[in-house]
Amino acid sequence: MDAAQALVDGAAGVAPMILYLLAILFAAFSGVPGLFVKNHGARIAATLMVASALLGISAAAGVLLGGPVASLQIHGTPLVSWGRLDFDPIAAFFVVPVLLLSAMASVYGIGYWGEHQEGARALRFFLGLLAAFLALLVGAAHAFVFLLAWEGMALMAFILVMTEDREPGTRRAAWIYLASTHTGTLLLIGGFALMMMANGSFAFSALPPGFAASGRGTAMFVLFLLGFGFKAGMLPFHFWLPPAHAAAPSHVSSVMSGILIKMGILGFIRLVSWVSDPPVWWGGTILVLGAISGIMGVALALGQHDLKRLLAYHSIENIGIILLGLGLGLIGKSTGHGSLQVLGFAGALLHVWNHSLFKGLLFLAAGSVAHATGTRDLERMGGLGRLMPKTAAAFLVGAWAICGLPPLNGFVSEWLIYLGAFRGLGLSRWAFSLITLGALSVIGALALACFAKAFGVVFQGEPRSDGAAQAHESSSAMLVPMGVLALACAAIGLAPIVISTPLNRVVSTLAAEGQGLPSLGSLAELGWLSAMAVPLLVLGLILWKWAVPSPRLKELPTWGCGYIAPTPRMQYTASSFADGLVQGMNWVLWTKVQSGRVRGFFPFPRRFESHLPDPVLDRVADPGLRGTAFLLSGLRFLQAGHMSIYLMYVLLTLLTLLVWMVV
Amino acid sequence: MPESPISHTLQVFLHILTVLLLSPLIPGLINKVKAVMAGRHGPPILQLYYDLAKLSRKQAVFSRTTTWIFLAGPVGAVAVGLMAAMLVPFGHGHAPLRFQGDVILFAYLFGLARFLTVLSALDTGSSFEGMGAAREVTFAALAEPALFLGFAALAKSTGSLSLSTMLAHTGPHFKFSGPLVLVLAGWAIVYMAENSRIPVDDPNTHLELTMIHEVMVLDHSGRPFALVLYGASVKLLVLGALLVGPVLPRNGNPWFNWLAFYLALGALAVAVGIAESVMARFRMTKVPQFLVAGVLATAFAFLLMLV
Numbered sequence: 001m002d003a004a005q006a007l008v009d010g011a012a013g014v015a016p017m018i019l020y021l022l023a024i025l026f027a028a029f030s031g032v033p034g035l036f037v038k039n040h041g042a043r044i045a046a047t048l049m050v051a052s053a054l055l056g057i058s059a060a061a062g063v064l065l066g067g068p069v070a071s072l073q074i075h076g077t078p079l080v081s082w083g084r085l086d087f088d089p090i091a092a093f094f095v096v097p098v099l100l101l102s103a104m105a106s107v108y109g110i111g112y113w114g115e116h117q118e119g120a121r122a123l124r125f126f127l128g129l130l131a132a133f134l135a136l137l138v139g140a141a142h143a144f145v146f147l148l149a150w151e152g153m154a155l156m157a158f159i160l161v162m163t164e165d166r167e168p169g170t171r172r173a174a175w176i177y178l179a180s181t182h183t184g185t186l187l188l189i190g191g192f193a194l195m196m197m198a199n200g201s202f203a204f205s206a207l208p209p210g211f212a213a214s215g216r217g218t219a220m221f222v223l224f225l226l227g228f229g230f231k232a233g234m235l236p237f238h239f240w241l242p243p244a245h246a247a248a249p250s251h252v253s254s255v256m257s258g259i260l261i262k263m264g265i266l267g268f269i270r271l272v273s274w275v276s277d278p279p280v281w282w283g284g285t286i287l288v289l290g291a292i293s294g295i296m297g298v299a300l301a302l303g304q305h306d307l308k309r310l311l312a313y314h315s316i317e318n319i320g321i322i323l324l325g326l327g328l329g330l331i332g333k334s335t336g337h338g339s340l341q342v343l344g345f346a347g348a349l350l351h352v353w354n355h356s357l358f359k360g361l362l363f364l365a366a367g368s369v370a371h372a373t374g375t376r377d378l379e380r381m382g383g384l385g386r387l388m389p390k391t392a393a394a395f396l397v398g399a400w401a402i403c404g405l406p407p408l409n410g411f412v413s414e415w416l417i418y419l420g421a422f423r424g425l426g427l428s429r430w431a432f433s434l435i436t437l438g439a440l441s442v443i444g445a446l447a448l449a450c451f452a453k454a455f456g457v458v459f460q461g462e463p464r465s466d467g468a469a470q471a472h473e474s475s476s477a478m479l480v481p482m483g484v485l486a487l488a489c490a491a492i493g494l495a496p497i498v499i500s501t502p503l504n505r506v507v508s509t510l511a512a513e514g515q516g517l518p519s520l521g522s523l524a525e526l527g528w529l530s531a532m533a534v535p536l537l538v539l540g541l542i543l544w545k546w547a548v549p550s551p552r553l554k555e556l557p558t559w560g561c562g563y564i565a566p567t568p569r570m571q572y573t574a575s576s577f578a579d580g581l582v583q584g585m586n587w588v589l590w591t592k593v594q595s596g597r598v599r600g601f602f603p604f605p606r607r608f609e610s611h612l613p614d615p616v617l618d619r620v621a622d623p624g625l626r627g628t629a630f631l632l633s634g635l636r637f638l639q640a641g642h643m644s645i646y647l648m649y650v651l652l653t654l655l656t657l658l659v660w661m662v663v
Numbered sequence: 664m665p666e667s668p669i670s671h672t673l674q675v676f677l678h679i680l681t682v683l684l685l686s687p688l689i690p691g692l693i694n695k696v697k698a699v700m701a702g703r704h705g706p707p708i709l710q711l712y713y714d715l716a717k718l719s720r721k722q723a724v725f726s727r728t729t730t731w732i733f734l735a736g737p738v739g740a741v742a743v744g745l746m747a748a749m750l751v752p753f754g755h756g757h758a759p760l761r762f763q764g765d766v767i768l769f770a771y772l773f774g775l776a777r778f779l780t781v782l783s784a785l786d787t788g789s790s791f792e793g794m795g796a797a798r799e800v801t802f803a804a805l806a807e808p809a810l811f812l813g814f815a816a817l818a819k820s821t822g823s824l825s826l827s828t829m830l831a832h833t834g835p836h837f838k839f840s841g842p843l844v845l846v847l848a849g850w851a852i853v854y855m856a857e858n859s860r861i862p863v864d865d866p867n868t869h870l871e872l873t874m875i876h877e878v879m880v881l882d883h884s885g886r887p888f889a890l891v892l893y894g895a896s897v898k899l900l901v902l903g904a905l906l907v908g909p910v911l912p913r914n915g916n917p918w919f920n921w922l923a924f925y926l927a928l929g930a931l932a933v934a935v936g937i938a939e940s941v942m943a944r945f946r947m948t949k950v951p952q953f954l955v956a957g958v959l960a961t962a963f964a965f966l967l968m969l970v
Contacts, residue, residue, distance in 0.1 A: 383788070385730045396732075405775040406768060418767045425819045434815060434965065441770075441811040442804065448774055449800035452781045456796070461788030462728055528762040532746060536772075540742040547734055547886045549723045558726040558787040559882055561871050572785075572793025580801035584951060 016059040017070035020087045020139060023056030023099060028132035030106065031125030042110040045124040046103070049131065053103035056135060060092035064502035071141070084203050086141035089506045090273065093349060094138040094266050097356035100488075101258045102131035104481035105251035108364050111477035112251055112371060119163050127252065130156035130260075137263055143192040143202040147185065150263070154181040157260055160252045161244050173243035176617070180240035184230030188267075191223035195274075204270065206513070212275045212282070221282055224271050225289075232264025234323060235293040238316045239617035245312035246376070250367020253308060257315045258360035262352050265322055269349075269510070272330060276512040280334045280429060287327025287432050291439035294320025296615075298446040299585050302453070302578040303612030306376045307366045310454055311359065314402060317443060318355040322348045324436050325417040328424060329510070337427050338517045343420030345510055346503045346520050351413035353499070354401065354492065358410060361485040362398035365391050368478055369458060372471035378457050378574040381468045385459035388473040392459040394482035399451035401489045404444050407533030409492035412526070414440060419524055446581065453577045462568035494533050496526040575610055582612070590615060674755040674917060682748040686896040687711035689903065689932050696936025711896060715889050723885025728788045736783025736880075737887040740894030743776040744901055751904045752831045754921030756913060761827040766814050769826060770807070773857070776894070777803055784879035791871045795878035798947065802863065802875070805954035806853045812961035813846045813853075817909070819968055830908030843909055845964035850906050852957030856950075858899050861939040863950055873944070903931050 030048035034041025063069060074083040106127060113120050133156055137149035158181070161174040196202050198211045198220075211217045226237065233241040241261065245253045268286070272278070297316030304310040329344025331337075368391040369384060370376050385392040401408040418440060424433030463469035473479075492499060504520050511517050520526075560566045582591055589612060596606035613619065691708040698705020707713075725733065749760045750769045758765075781799055784792040817829040820842070856863045859876035871878045880891045907927040913920055945953060 383728070385732065385786075389730070392730075400778070403774070403778060404771065405778055406771055411768075411771055415764060415767055415771075419764045419824065422764070422767075422815070422818050422824045425815055426822055430819070437811050437815050438808055441807045444771070444774060445800070445804040445807040448778050448781075449804060452778060452785065452796065452800055456782060456785030456793070460730070460732065460782070460785045461793075524764065525762045528760075528765070529768070532760070532768060536742055536746045539745060540738055543738045543741055543890060544734065547723075547738060547890055549725075549885065556724055556726055558728050558789045560789070561791050561881070566790070568788070570790055571788050572790045572797065577793060577797045580797055581804060584801070 014070060016062050016067060016092075017072055017085075017087050019055045019059035020070075020085075020091075020095065020135075021072075023052045023059065023095075024132050024135045026052035026055065027099070027102065027128050027135060030128035030131075031121070032128075034124050035121055039115060041121060041124060042113075042115055045128060046107045046110055049099075049103040049106035049128065052131070052135075053099040056095050056099040059087065060096050063087060063089055063092035064505050066501070066505065074145075082142075083140075083145040084142040085136075085139045085145065086204070087139050088141075089502075089509050090266070090269055091139040093502060093506045094262070094352070095135055097262070097353055098131065098134045098138060098259045101356050101360045101485075102127070102134070102255055104360065104364070104484060105255045106131075108251045108254075108367070108478050108481045111475035112367055113249060123160065123163055123249065123252075126156050126159045127255070130160060130255065134259060134263065138266060141204045143196065143204075146204075147188065147192070150185060150188070153260065153263065154178075154185065157181075157244075157252075157256055161248045161256075163249050163252070164247070167247070169243070170247040173240075173247040177240045177244040180230055180237070184227045184237075187223045187227035187230070191220050191227055194220035194223065204274065206276060207274045209277055212277055213279050221271075224267065225285065228264040228267035228271075229289070230264070231261060231267070232319050232323075233261045233293075233316045234264070234289055234319055235296050235316065236616045236620075238293070238297070239614050239621055241316060242309045242312040242614060243617075245315070245363075246306055246308040250308070250363055250370060253312075253367070254360040254363035257312065257363055258356035261315060261319060262356060265319070265326070265348070265352055268323075268326055272326070272333070272345075273510050278330055278334050280331060283327045283330030283332075283334055284429075284432055285327075286323050286330060287436065290320045290323025290325075290327055291435055292320070293317070293323060294439055294443045295446070296320075296588065298443055298450060299581075299589060300612065300614070302446065302450050303582045303589060303591060303610075305378050305574060307369065307378055307381075307454065307458065308363070308376050310378070310450070311362050311366055314362075314447070314450070315355075315359060317447065318351065318359065318402070321414065321417065321440070321443065322351045322355070324348075324439060325351060325413075325420070328417065328420045328432065328436055331424075331429055331432055332420070333510070333512060335428055336515075337424070338515070339523050340420050340424050340427060341511070342507050342517050342520055343416050343423065343523055345507045346524075347413050347416030347418075347420060349503055349506055350409075350416060350492075350499060354409040354413050354489070357485050357488050357492070358398045358401040358408075361394060361482055361489065362402065364478070364482050364485070365395035365398060368474040368482075369395075369471075371474065371478075373465075373467040375465070375467055378454070380465040381458045381463070382461045382465075382568060382571065383459075383463040384468060384471055387463075387468075387471045390479050391474055391482070392455075394479070394486050395459065396455060397486040397489055399455050401493070403448045403451050405448070407493045407529070407536060409489045409496075412493060412496040412529060414444070415529070416524055423523075449578070449581055453574055457574040457577065461571045464568050464571065494530055496529050500526055588615070590619070670917065675759045677921065678749075678753050678755070678759055681753055682745065682897060682900060686900045687715060687893065688896075689899045689928070690892075690896050692929065692932040693936040693939070696933050697940050700937065700940035711892065715893060718884075718889035718892070719886055721885045723883075723887055726787050726882055729786045729882070732779075733783050733786040733882075734887055736780040737883060737890035737894060739779035740776045741890050741897065743772045743779075744894050744897035747772045748897065748901045748904075750826050751901055752827045752908060753904055754924035755917045756831050756920070757827040761825045763824045766818070766824055766826050766829060770810055770814070773898070774803075774807075776898075780879060783883075787882045789882065791878050792881055794872070795875050798875045799879065802856055802950060802954060805951055805958060806856045809849045809853050809954065809957035809961050812958065812965055813850050816842055816846050816961060816965040816968055819965065826905075826908075830905065831911075831913055842964040842967045845960045845967065847906065847909065849957040849960035849964065852954060852960070854902050854906055855935075855938075856954055856957075857902055858895070860935060862942045862945045862953065865944040868944070873947075899932075900928070903928055907931055 026048050030045045033044045070087045072085040133149050133152035140146035158178045164170050230237040294317050297313050301310050301313035325344045325348030329341050332340030401410040404410040404414040421433040421436040592611045595608040690711050695705050695708050750758050750765045752758045781796040784796040821829050864875040
């Protein structure tokens with residue numbers, strides 16, 4: 001009877017695993033037919049990616065709603081396992097945004113990157129492979145599989161960033177990205193080695209109690225923190241992110257920002273699930289780094305003039321918010337406060353979904369804008385709301401959500417983290433909760449300022465350049481994915497109760513052994529958010545009906561406050577809009593300003609230029625690495641370029657190792 | 664305190680009527696106080712009602728630069744103000760709607776109103792309105808932490824995350840104590856900034872260059888402008904209820920509580936009027952320092968509670 005039961009369970013678990021593997025296969029091969037056919041490659045790729053998303057999401061839905069967990073062992077030799085894939089709740093939770101956003105990016109690609117544009121085939125092929133590696137990574141339950149997928153993901157992303165490799169800026173961005181991601185991988189290999197020493201196996205499993213507090217545990221945490229932090233874009237390891245996101249084609253940026261950097265968060269979540277007794281300083285460190293990333297990310301975003309760089313810095317801000325939730329949850333786990341643990345982890349996890357939805361949406365909308373105007377420079381845009389109203393509406397939804405404003409999804413996840421922080425005030429270690437509250441409120445206000453700037457300067461007012469004046473609405477292949485993502489943002493915002501069960505399922509896997517956690521529903525009355533959202537919308541609609549005039553007079557200009565002939569160039573610019581805040585934070589931002597003094601009654605024309613370099617990349621990493629390269633140039637004689645010399649190095653290394661192991 | 668369903672329904676009804684009908688009285692009261700202080704007659708206290716009635720009959724003018732977002736600001740401000748009003752306790756013990764965490768929703772609803780107002784200002788393409796919008800978001804970045812630190816202090820003292828309990832049942836130890844005075848001082852600064860009053864912003868100034876809120880709504884007219892004015896008065900009332908809530912006496916008689924609430928609100932309006940009469944608007948560069956004082960006051964309030 002028991003055996004039969006187990007068999008049934010096993011059979012039930014097999015179905016999601018097969019669906020998941022099929023989803024990976026579909027994604028991996030989505031770009032292949034396009035290599036051989038002449039005309040419809042983009043459509044075929046998009047169809048396969050959508051199919052892959054449907055397969056993967058249906059598999060995930062089963063697991064997240066309480067279905068059995070499936071596991072797949074890959075045996076190399078009878079004794080040694082070479083790998084394992086687990087389609088557990090964590091994998092199911094992360095596979096949803098991975099496949100959804102990849103599919104949407106693929107559909108968007110039909111319109112964004114024309115069939116006969118240079119590199120179209122390679123772009124589709126590698127985008128499919130990137131999605132496959134990402135999907136493989138979330139299910140990896142063994143260090144080998146994990147690192148393989150991690151490297152695959154990093155290399156595919158590198159190739160995709162290089163798409164427009166004729167631009168020197170693109171090449172620089174891609175190389176910086178490649179160097180950073182490999183530094184991160186190196187750190188991860190160290191972390192996994194330490195994990196293996198504790199567990200005796202490279203397969204993912206719970207670490208022995210007491211290990212986390214030991215010296216090796218500390219080293220492992222630091223290596224994972226740096227390695228995963230590099231990928232997530234946590235400050236101060238974020239510097240590869242803005243140039244790479246800005247240089248990549250927009251749908252690739254949306255995948256990178258929406259899901260690729262979340263793989264760093266996946267790493268943190270996996271780490272949390274292995275450790276039953278994390279020291280408080282783990283959570284504290286993550287939380288403080290999250291607060292710094294959040295505030296600095298949005299502050300740096302405020303000073304940007306490039307629409308995609310601005311969005312990239314907001315990714316760092318949102319990673320900061322996720323880390324705040326993660327840190328709170330981890331502190332809750334250390335101190336045994338179940339409510340803190342549930343709210344912190346649930347908020348962080350939901351923000352992973354939310355950020356991939358609204359940031360994916362924003363990058364797609366930004367791509368439409370760049371496509372239509374031929375520029376990413378905010379100061380050359382304006383008035384696009386009337387020329388491309390659907391793109392404008394999509395961007396508005398994204399901006400609304402990313403600012404964490406009700407009734408959209410960004411508010412729900414921030415609300416959960418806020419709830420955790422407020423509850424934490426009454427518990428021990430309340431100082432971390434206070435930091436979270438302060439950081440979240442500042443981040444919220446600054447993000448609002450930044451997106452008011454971005455939306456206002458791009459879509460409102462009058463066009464500031466000919467490119468903007470001749471903009472046109474995007475094709476429906478580009479609009480449909482934006483619409484889908486916008487609807488998803490609204491759905492989670494209006495009915496957050498639907499994600500309560502999946503969140504509970506994932507959060508419960510993060511509990512310590514034998515620890516009972518309160519359910520999310522008992523801590524956060526998500527139903528109230530819907531109850532508030534619906535009357536708000538109805539009230540807004542009624543007032544709208546009352547206020548909207550019929551017929552509408554539209555022949556009059558904006559009042560110029562007494563000026564007779566204002567031109568579009570006299571509108572408030574993005575730089576001026578953010579100037580007050582940027583000046584106020586100049587002690588950390590160090591803006592570069594070049595301007596000439598205006599003198600006399602009839603002054604000559606003057607130029608004004610302001611530029612906000614990245615504080616880490618341009619002020620520390622770049623000069624520091626150049627200096628190191630210069631210092632080490634004396635060692636170049638080692639690289640003589642003869643095969644025999646390199647063979648000698650290998651031999652010497654082996655001999656040294658042998659001597660070290662024997663003695 | 665057990666409450667009969669009929670009494671409860673009456674209370675909720677009164678709550679809704681208060682916010683719908685009495686809001687425009689507050690700006691009238693403030694202006695009357697300012698006029699008396701300046702030795703003028705001043706407009707009647709009901710002036711805003713007359714203005715609203717007049718504006719709702721007037722035709723609105725829209726700039727050809729604007730899109731539908733131009734209307735979202737006024738509409739959003741009123742809708743948000745009314746919904747936020749449902750979360751704050753007025754005269755009776757509880758707000759009509761209350762749940763754990765409503766305090767965060769309350770703060771973010773006003774964030775939504777600010778977002779929409781700023782966008783509808785930017786929609787006109789006027790550099791003056793852009794200037795006002797930039798100032799609004801800049802100063803809000805300093806007002807927001809003060810508001811949240813005040814909430815943190817009240818949450819720590821009451822162990823609740825709902826405005827109804829945080830404001831109306833602050834506990835015997837908290838009433839008129841040092842932390843509460845500091846929270847209220849910090850919030851008073853937030854109140855001035857959020858409602859665009861002197862010394863942060865001068866609602867009656869004549870030069871667009873020096874305005875914050877007034878310049879953002881320069882291009883609104885007719886019914887949308889009526890919504891702007893009404894929304895501003897609702898905000899005065901709702902944030903005023905937040906400010907007076909913790910010091911109101913609460914006893915078993917709800918009607919006594921309502922009386923105390925109206926009196927406190929009237930006193931607040933008089934205080935604002937007096938403050939506006941005896942002070943000048945700060946230079947724009949001084950405003951952030953003033954707001955930082957608010958953040959510091961609430962931060963000290965939180966620290967004081969720990970000792």
